[in-house]
Amino acid sequence: xxxxxxxxxxxxxxxxxxxxxxxxxxxxxxxxxxxxxxxxxxxxxxxxxxxxxxxxxxxxxxxxxxxxxxxxxxxxxxxxxxxxxxxxxxxxxxxxxxxxxxxxxxxxxxxxxxxxxxxxxxxxxxxxxxxxxxxxx
Amino acid sequence: xxxxxxxxxxxxxxxxxxxxxxxxxxxxxxxxxxxxxxxxxxxxxxxxxxxxxxxxxxxxxxxxxxxxxxxxxxxxxxxxxxxxxxxxxxxxxxxxxxxxxxxxxxxxxxxxxxxxxxxxxxxxxxxxxxxxxxxxxxxxxxxxxxxxxxxxxxxxxxxxxxxxxxxxxxxxxxxxxxxxxxxxxxxxxxxxxxxxxxxxxxxxxxxxxxxxxxxxxxxxxxxxxxxxxxxxxxxxxxxxxxxxxxxxxxxxxxxxxxxxxxxxxxxxxxxxxxxxxxxxxxxxxxxxxxxxxxxxxxxxxxxxxxxxxxxxxxxxxxxxxxxxxxxxxxxxxxxxxxxxxxxxxxxxxxxxxxxxxxxxxxxxxxxxxxxxxxxxxxxxxxxxxxxxxxxxxxxxxxxxxxxxxxxxxxxxxxxxxxxxxxxxxxxxxxxxxxxxxxxxxxxxxxxxxxxxxxxxxxxxxxxxxxxxxxxxx
Numbered sequence: 172x173x174x175x176x177x178x179x180x181x182x183x184x185x186x187x188x189x190x191x192x193x194x195x196x197x198x199x200x201x202x203x204x205x206x207x208x209x210x211x212x213x214x215x216x217x218x219x220x221x222x223x224x225x226x227x228x229x230x231x232x233x234x235x236x237x238x239x240x241x242x243x244x245x246x247x248x249x250x251x252x253x254x255x256x257x258x259x260x261x262x263x264x265x266x267x268x269x270x271x272x273x274x275x276x277x278x279x280x281x282x283x284x285x286x287x288x289x290x291x292x293x294x295x296x297x298x299x300x301x302x303x304x305x306x307x308x
Numbered sequence: 309x310x311x312x313x314x315x316x317x318x319x320x321x322x323x324x325x326x327x328x329x330x331x332x333x334x335x336x337x338x339x340x341x342x343x344x345x346x347x348x349x350x351x352x353x354x355x356x357x358x359x360x361x362x363x364x365x366x367x368x369x370x371x372x373x374x375x376x377x378x379x380x381x382x383x384x385x386x387x388x389x390x391x392x393x394x395x396x397x398x399x400x401x402x403x404x405x406x407x408x409x410x411x412x413x414x415x416x417x418x419x420x421x422x423x424x425x426x427x428x429x430x431x432x433x434x435x436x437x438x439x440x441x442x443x444x445x446x447x448x449x450x451x452x453x454x455x456x457x458x459x460x461x462x463x464x465x466x467x468x469x470x471x472x473x474x475x476x477x478x479x480x481x482x483x484x485x486x487x488x489x490x491x492x493x494x495x496x497x498x499x500x501x502x503x504x505x506x507x508x509x510x511x512x513x514x515x516x517x518x519x520x521x522x523x524x525x526x527x528x529x530x531x532x533x534x535x536x537x538x539x540x541x542x543x544x545x546x547x548x549x550x551x552x553x554x555x556x557x558x559x560x561x562x563x564x565x566x567x568x569x570x571x572x573x574x575x576x577x578x579x580x581x582x583x584x585x586x587x588x589x590x591x592x593x594x595x596x597x598x599x600x601x602x603x604x605x606x607x608x609x610x611x612x613x614x615x616x617x618x619x620x621x622x623x624x625x626x627x628x629x630x631x632x633x634x635x636x637x638x639x640x641x642x643x644x645x646x647x648x649x650x651x652x653x654x655x656x657x658x659x660x661x662x663x664x665x666x667x668x669x670x671x672x673x674x675x676x677x678x679x680x681x682x683x684x685x686x687x688x689x690x691x692x693x694x695x696x697x698x699x700x701x702x703x704x705x706x707x708x709x710x711x712x713x714x715x716x717x718x719x720x721x722x723x724x725x726x727x728x729x730x731x732x733x734x735x736x737x738x739x740x741x742x743x744x745x746x747x748x749x750x751x752x753x754x755x756x757x758x759x760x761x762x763x764x765x766x767x768x769x770x771x772x773x774x775x776x777x778x779x780x781x
Contacts, residue, residue: 179409180317268416271436272316272444277414279405304409 172260175295176281177303185269185276189245192265195223195237202306204228222252231255238262251284258284258294278307309397310428314440315416320451322406325413326382328447329402331542332360332374338450338543339443341365350572354540359389368392375399379539388421395431396422415444450543454489454535468524468558469761469779474514477762477769485524487560490537496562497547499531501581503556504756504764504777505614506678506701511554512765519554526556530571530580531781538565546571548736550585552725557761559781569736575743579750582776583618585724587739587748589700590618592727594626595738597720598674598696602627607663607672607690609679610703611648612639612774618748619676620647625747631666633659635771642774646751657682657704660689671695681705691717698722751775 181188191201196216198205208225210216216223217240224234234252241247245267251258261284268277280303286294318325328334333353336345345362347353353360354377361371369392376385382404388395400419407414417440423431466487473479490496508525510516519525528550533541541547547568555561571580594600606623610616611632623630624647632648634640640651652662657679664671671692677683680702688710691697696718699707710719728735742748753775756764760779767773 176406176408178405178407178414180407180412180414268414269313269315270317270414271314272441275317277315277317277405277407299408307409 172283172285173291173295174281174283175299175303176279177299177307178277178279179304179307180270181276181278181307182273183276184274185245185267188276188278189242189267192245192267193217193240193242193247195221195240195247195249198223198225202302203308204302204305223249239264256294256297257290258286260285280306309420309422310432311418311420312432312436312440313416313418314436314444315414316441316444316448317407318413318415318444318448318451319410320413320448321411322382322404322413324451325415325447326379326404327536327539328450328542329384329404330354330377330379330382331545332358332377332384332386334542334544335360335443336362336544338447339439340446341438341442346573350574352570353542353545394424394427417443466558466560467758468555469526469758470522470524471512471519472522474512474521477512477765479512479521480525480762480765482759482761483522485558485560487558488562490535490562493538493565494562495533495538495541495547495565495568496535496560497529497531498534499529499556499559499561499781501530501578502526502558502758502779502781503528503550503581503583503585504761504768504779505585506703506768507585508554508557509765509769518552524555524557526554526558526779527552528581528585529556529558529561529781530577530584531561532577534560536565541565541568541570546577546580548577548580548584550588550724551728557758557779559758567732569733572740572744575740578752578755578778578780579743581778582614582750582752583739583743583748584736586615586618586776587742588728588732588735589615589724590622590748591735591738591742592722592724592731593619593676593698593700594622596727596731597698597700597722600626600628600674604628604673605663605667605670605692606630607659607675607687608632608648609675609677609683610634611643611651612646613678614776615678616643617646617751617775621748622742623647624649625742629667631659631663631672633657639774642751646749657686659683660686663690667692674698676700678702679704680707684708684710688712688715691715694718696720700724752778754778755780 211222214221233254235249238248248264251261263282266279331353333347335342343363348359351358359373371389384402388398398421403416405414466485468485470483530548533545549567551567606628608619612634630648631650632643633652635655643651650666652659674696677699678701682704694716698720754777758779758781
């Protein structure tokens with residue numbers, strides 16, 4: 172099992188950041204690499220178990236299932252069902268915590284997954300920097 | 309119940325922030341509202357259950373207990389036991405998280421507690437603002453100035469006493485030295501007291517080739533951690549060491565944390581500097597090289613000297629009969645007052661007959677010999693059948709090879725640092741316990757400023773000193 176952990180400080184209040192992030196269908200609005208997203212079977216985006224189906228800028232398709240969503244903890248987690256990334260048992264969690272000093276947000280995003288031997292380093296880099304950090308930026 | 313939460317981002321790696329915060333007694337070094345703080349009963353500041361007692365600068369007194377500490381999760385939880393403030397059931401948690409973006413640290417500080425009705429808002433502001441937020445600012449500033457514990461430190465350039473060549477005391481010179489920042493596993497100290505030992509004389513003369521002049525000398529010192537790059541040590545910790553390489557005659561020094569011991573509250577820094585090397589020498593001589601038993605006759609040379617007095621104190625407490633040699637009547641009195649039952653005054657190293665006399669002709673079961681060549685024949689004569697001759701120094705020059713078959717004797721040539729390499733902490737611990745129990749007493753008769761190290765050496769070599777000598781930085 173590989174674990175990737177990325178964290179950053181976002182210069183906006185946590186409730187404002189959470190309003191964006193809690194929308195499981197909202198990736199195209201705040202990440203640079205998702206161009207199109209829909210929730211399968213017409214489910215609401217905050218219903219636990221719903222599946223988002225989105226297309227990456229490079230054309231790849233990813234399906235992810237919402238596992239937890241907590242408006243109390245500003246935290247959500249999801250699992251990858253299908254992707255071109257070559258990962259298995261992929262579960263990611265995104266969590267926000269208010270930084271009272273400066274009214275900013277501490278954002279953490281981590282994932283655990285399995286992958287083919289030899290690809291650990293590349294995937295860690297791709298997910299940590301290419302996905303999580305790029306999304307924070 | 310009030311819940312107070314504050315958080316901030318500190319512009320330093322989590323390891324650096326945690327090294328300070330995990331030390332339950334570090335707050336007086338970085339928190340602007342906290343005055344003097346001590347951990348009760350001399351416990352370590354990372355021992356779960358330890359209690360810190362401190363005063364706020366506004367005069368309030370607080371005792372807090374460490375409830376949980378996790379190096380894995382970077383969490384510390386503690387509660388108030390007693391306070392002159394009307395706060396009840398106060399439990400607080402400090403949690404750090406790594407900000408991978410920029411290698412910074414997210415610090416969350418939270419507590420719950422009760423206060424008298426109507427004062428909730430006042431206490432929310434007090435704890436959140438003057439304790440937590442002020443703490444964030446205080447620690448950030450503390451780290452920015454290099455984790456140094458007092459403004460005085462910044463003003464002090466490192467200075468040290470250097471042997472400019474091998475030779476007499478005149479080769480010692482006070483010079484400016486570079487104080488290197490600690491690398492991983494190292495700690496930088498502001499040294500307050502430095503021990504003077506006969507080995508320093510040997511090194512200065514070139515008898516022990518441990519330096520390449522010009523180079524600083526000195527084997528032991530005590531002081532305060534000003535910067536730590538090692539787990540278990542935080543700015544403000546009082547520590548001591550006794551080990552090579554030479555270089556202890558200095559105001560600041562960076563040393564490997566593995567060589568340091570934390571000083572318990574009952575041992576001040578002067579005492580530690582005076583007694584670390586000599587006390588641990590007495591410890592291994594009496595407990596390790598030879599296990600002294602009640603009824604043993606122990607012969608101690610230079611019985612009024614730095615190590616000699618400690619050997620007399622400790623051996624007599626162990627139930628041994630102590631015979632000692634000294635160079636004057638005054639020193640004989642001092643040795644006697646420290647447990648030496650039979651001081652022998654001699655300036656010519658003749659003591660065998662006297663030793664035999666007071667032991668009914670038997671001689672000494674163990675001889676602790678720091679004299680070397682000039683006293684070799686007498687030592688052999690004073691040794692009991694099946695006795696143990698322990699040569700741990702050679703003030704009068706190196707010994708020729710020793711043959712003891714005539715007495716079925718044992719000869720040992722122990723070196724302190726071969727013992728401390730494995731057993732530093734148990735050895736230092738036994739010395740500190742003996743100090744606490746009054747078995748060992750430091751006897752610091754002479755204190756010299758660091759710059760006067762040459763005078764200290766002159767007095768030591770001229771046998772003008774008794775007890776321990778320290779240099780004050």
